[in-house]
Amino acid sequence: MKQQILKQRSEIPDIFKWHLEDIIDSNEKWEEEFLQLEQMISEENKFSGHLGDNVETLIACFEWMDDLSRRIEDLYSYARMRRDEDNRQTIYQAMSDRAGMLSVRIGSLFSFVVPELLSLSEKRLEEYTRNDKIRLYTHAIDDIVRKREHVLSAVEEKLLAETGEIAQAPSMIFTMANNADLKFPMITDENNQKVELTKGNYIQFLESANRRVRKEAFETLYHTYQKQINTWAATLNSSVKTDIFYARTRRYSSVLESSLDDDRVPIKVYDSLINTVHKFLPEMYRYISLRKKALGFDELQMYDIYVPIVPESQKVINYNEAQKMVLDGVRPLGEEYQGILKNAFKSGWIDVYENEGKTSGAYSWGTYSAHPFVLLNHQDNLNSMFTIAHEMGHALHSYFSNRTQPYIYAKYTIFVAEVASTLNEALVMEHLINTVEDRKLLAYLINHYLEQFRGTVFRQTMFAEFEREIHSLVEKGESLTAEKLSKCYLDLNALYYGPDMILDQEIAIEWARIPHFYNAYYVYKYATGFSAATALARGILDEGEPAVNRYLDFLSSGGSDYPIELLRKAGVDMETPQPVEEALKVFGQLITRLEQLL
Numbered sequence: 001m002k003q004q005i006l007k008q009r010s011e012i013p014d015i016f017k018w019h020l021e022d023i024i025d026s027n028e029k030w031e032e033e034f035l036q037l038e039q040m041i042s043e044e045n046k047f048s049g050h051l052g053d054n055v056e057t058l059i060a061c062f063e064w065m066d067d068l069s070r071r072i073e074d075l076y077s078y079a080r081m082r083r084d085e086d087n088r089q090t091i092y093q094a095m096s097d098r099a100g101m102l103s104v105r106i107g108s109l110f111s112f113v114v115p116e117l118l119s120l121s122e123k124r125l126e127e128y129t130r131n132d133k134i135r136l137y138t139h140a141i142d143d144i145v146r147k148r149e150h151v152l153s154a155v156e157e158k159l160l161a162e163t164g165e166i167a168q169a170p171s172m173i174f175t176m177a178n179n180a181d182l183k184f185p186m187i188t189d190e191n192n193q194k195v196e197l198t199k200g201n202y203i204q205f206l207e208s209a210n211r212r213v214r215k216e217a218f219e220t221l222y223h224t225y226q227k228q229i230n231t232w233a234a235t236l237n238s239s240v241k242t243d244i245f246y247a248r249t250r251r252y253s254s255v256l257e258s259s260l261d262d263d264r265v266p267i268k269v270y271d272s273l274i275n276t277v278h279k280f281l282p283e284m285y286r287y288i289s290l291r292k293k294a295l296g297f298d299e300l301q302m303y304d305i306y307v308p309i310v311p312e313s314q315k316v317i318n319y320n321e322a323q324k325m326v327l328d329g330v331r332p333l334g335e336e337y338q339g340i341l342k343n344a345f346k347s348g349w350i351d352v353y354e355n356e357g358k359t360s361g362a363y364s365w366g367t368y369s370a371h372p373f374v375l376l377n378h379q380d381n382l383n384s385m386f387t388i389a390h391e392m393g394h395a396l397h398s399y400f401s402n403r404t405q406p407y408i409y410a411k412y413t414i415f416v417a418e419v420a421s422t423l424n425e426a427l428v429m430e431h432l433i434n435t436v437e438d439r440k441l442l443a444y445l446i447n448h449y450l451e452q453f454r455g456t457v458f459r460q461t462m463f464a465e466f467e468r469e470i471h472s473l474v475e476k477g478e479s480l481t482a483e484k485l486s487k488c489y490l491d492l493n494a495l496y497y498g499p500d501m502i503l504d505q506e507i508a509i510e511w512a513r514i515p516h517f518y519n520a521y522y523v524y525k526y527a528t529g530f531s532a533a534t535a536l537a538r539g540i541l542d543e544g545e546p547a548v549n550r551y552l553d554f555l556s557s558g559g560s561d562y563p564i565e566l567l568r569k570a571g572v573d574m575e576t577p578q579p580v581e582e583a584l585k586v587f588g589q590l591i592t593r594l595e596q597l598l
Contacts, residue, residue, distance in 0.1 A: 006356045007354075007355050007356065009085055009086045012352075016352035017085075018081070018351040018373050019347075020078055022370045023078045023369065023370045024078045030078060033074070033075060034075055034098065037068070037071050037075065041105060045109065047112075048112045051116045051117060052120050052124060055133055055134050059133060062408070066406075068106050068110075070369060072099065072103050073368065074367050074370075076099040076100060076102075079099045081365065083359075084358065084375060085355075085357075085358060086355065086356065087357045088180060100165065104162065104164040107164055108161040110161075111158040112158070114144050114151050114157065115151055115154040115157050117144055118144065118148050125141070125145065129142070139560060139561070147261070149251060150250040150251055152250070160246075160249060169238070170239035170518060171518040174232075174235050174236075174515065177228070178513065178515065179359050179360060180357065184197035184220060184221060184224050185220055185224070187217055189213060197220050199360035200360055200379070203306060204381065206218065206305075206306040207306050207308060214304065214306075218302065218504070218506060219506060221513075222507075222509055225513055226509060228512075230482050232482070232509075232511075232512035233480060233481055236511070236518070237481075240255075240520075241474060243258075243520040246258065254475060255475070256471065263413045264563075265415060265564060265574075269574060272580070273464065273527055274465050275577075276577045276580045276584070277457065281495070283588045283591065284458050285500065288300065288500045289498075290309075290591060290598075291304070291309060294310075295309065299502045301504055302504045305454075305501075309444075309598065310444040315381070315382055317380055317385050318380050319378055319380070325385055325428065326341070326385065326388050326389045326428055329424070329428030329431040330427050331431070332427060332541060333427070333540070334548055337396065337552070340396060341396060349371055349395060350373070351373070351374070352376050352378045360377060362375055362390070363391065363394075364395045364398065366398060368410055372394070372398040374392065374394075382448060386428065386448075389425045391421065394417060397412065397417070397420035397421075397555050398410075398412075400552065400556045401555065401557070403556070404558070405556070405560055409559050410559070411558060412566075413563045415528070416554075418528075418529025418533070419529045419533045419567070421529075422530045423536055423540075425452065426533055426534055429445065429448070429452070430537065442597060446597065453584070453586075453590070456530040457531065457587070458496055460526040462493070462495075463514065463517075463523040464524035466488060466489060466511065466517075467517065467520065469488050469492075471520070482509075485511055486508040490505075490507065493507055528579075528580070530583060531579040532567055532570075535579050535583070536551055539571055551570060553569070554570040
């Protein structure tokens, strides 16, 4: 019986690998730059204690911080992405660790700036911000001043900055255990061949038309995680305690308040998302009921949730075909957008295929000094095509922001990050739905679109509610045991999936494999971003050029304003429940349309 084994990195053709040399051209150059930067930060800090001298000194200090930040960004990004190519490579483990430690030292070096600025009189700060010479940094200064009550003394800020490496420990331990050490057994696929289960092909197996394959993949994955369940619980518990330490140290009432304050997002936006999704849970139950009926099952199991309702319409889509589908879908965004995307596909932006030791999933990353980069683990299916659309949305957002904004404002916040990626997916989906003539394929696409809603709005909101629950437990003084985590997670699955779903006990430990839980209150932004993107995409398709221009201005804005304001300028107001409600109304309409097709 033939076995399918993951390829080694060396077996992947270079045309399917990213060109990290566009950041730093060799490991030797990396070492030279590392030593230079290390020497620079060892020199006497000439700005500490002098920010109140004159506006020229403050400007020079901001420029000094920008320069060091750009250089450590290059070092860390190069080393970390090299490590992600194959997490077993100890040289890149060491390089990313060293760059991480140097980044913490640089953060510590900068720690005097905020408390020293806030020690200046309001009159002095007002004089500075009125000076045309410092106009570039006015928004950054305003953002510092608004957080005055959460800033510590210079000594305390320095000490807090130096805890950064320790604070990364839970996430780092999870990442290494999950990506480098965790190995799954072989399973038997649809062709009766033994295949190694990986995090990369897991969802592909759950989409299999063969229910035995789905069940085997599902149980094999979670039984593997179950073997270290107490370790996963202790790691997540430590991460939540770290979140609470930083929130309380900065005098926030909760981790939620602290996390949202970085983007100046009101807590009501978070609570409104959960409450609005709860209001639409009957639509989710309706979808689950339709799925059960369409599949012809007496009982719907958790491992049946990804299989297409119209399995005979599954398409094999190779990487080149996937690129063309994405390009066709984003045509409404104009020739310039398409041209940049075409260039990205052929210019070493993307690392395409899975290999042994490679970090799972997909992401877009990069530096201000170079173009964006995208990590994929491509499979030849529709889901992977949409992943390309998604990650290239991130990449082009970064490209436009880096091209337009100065370094200090080039980075956009996570709150708006998912808008560009999801809008790409929405445009590609709308294009496909409106051009496909085959009734079964159309049903398949609508089912896929419904799955995007389920996975991005409902599932991520469930994750958001889980995060709120577990942080609340620890904030009350309780400890997160594996049993508590699993009960909380199972109860939420019961709420979100409704009475027609059989809750396999394995799903209770799904929390153990979710990396986003190590970045507090991150996942809700997928749901709000999806909702905003749905509204913006509809505007682009209905209104045309004016909406496109507003959207490209949004992509080019980076972090030059607060995210709520950036989205408001683009055409959606996230301080109201309307975008989420409108998105979920579309979800209901799609269910009706699918019912008519089946």
